[in-house]
Amino acid sequence: MDLTKEEQSILDGEFGEGAQKAIELIVALGKIYGADGLVDITSAHLSGASYKTIGDGGLLYLEDMVNGGAKVTVPSTLNPVGMDRKRWNEMHIKDDFAEKQIRIIDLYGKMGIQTTCSCTPYDGVNVPKLGDHVAWAESSALSYVNSFIGARTNREGGPGALAAAILGKTANYGLHLKENRAPTVVIDADIPDTLFSHSLLGQAVGSVIGGGIPYYRGIKPGMEEGKTMAAAMAAAGAVAMFHVEGVTPEWKDFDVSELEVVHIGKKELDDAYDKLNTADDVQLIAIGCPHLTEKEMHEIASLLKGKKKRRTDVEIWFCTSERVRSKCPEDVRIMEEFGPVLADTCMVVSPIEGTFSRTATNSCKAGNYLPTLCSQKVMCKDIAELLKVVE
Structure with a gap:
């Protein structure tokens, strides 16, 4: 790979340990995939935010990065975490999980990352432009920005996206090149x-x-x-x-x-x-994967307005970002007659398997991940059909 003088200086450790570790990873990935060099990025979006998915090893890695002085150099956002930071008790989260989850969020914040914790950062928080090179690690979000916005990113892993955010660059291969799109x-x-x-x-x-x-x-x-x-x-x-x-x-x-x-x-x-439907009855209905937009919040509230939840044995979670939740107070009021509107979390990265074994969703993404990541049998249907379960 061809590196500029500045990039080589970073690799040689002249800009500190955090930047050196970042460029070492980016260069290694670039060599694996045949990149000719590095390209500047305008933003990053990081996965690996839930304690459930990264565990104690990930927590130690983040502590090492912070202790090494790592700081992001481009606007960077964070994927959903394992709980709503204010309402985790309603999600049956244990104290130890909550403590470590808060620690993870704080560590990302110390590196300068916006702790918005949403899988839809392009919905008003982190919005690239056509042709921008970015480094995004959430699979649905990177596909959306590649496709609907025309920004350019590969399917980054969590450590790779963090390294790119620190460096402000990523390896120039794959979907960064027009011919590969x-x-x-x-x-x-x-x-x-x-x-x-x-x-x-x-x-x-x-x-x-x-x-x-x-x-x-x-x-x-x-x-x-x-x-x-x-x-x-x-x-x-x-x-x-x-x-x-x-x-x-x-x-x-x-x-x-x-x-x-x-x-x-x-x-x-x-x-x-x-193929997705493996459950006839459920204990939890989880909606918002990816996170609900304002339009979806309005539509769900319209479906629920004037109705009553009749089944007390089924919980309902509505997942969205803190930004969207704060902008829809009347919708939230109506929806919370049925269940909590949770911010910055997602049923897939929450430890729901400790409480539930049968979960319903309107998301085929969640339908794929709930059996493998959360040990759930799944009901996957349209929102209107799901809500009939408890009306």
């Missing part, structure tokens, strides 16, 4: 225009193409549909970018005339649905 398959989609259908579409496509770059025809997704598709494709496969004809900013940049065309319709959605 070309579609690999055309998806001819024939689906209902509902949010849940778009989630099932992402599930079906991710399962079929693995890590390719799909080019969609037949849909016109907005932000909410785009984020749920991105989340499902990343969880069911390893899709880090997609194009939508007439919607995403780079859809005209590539010739798709010779690509294979795959049809996704009712049968494929039904197959995806059947």
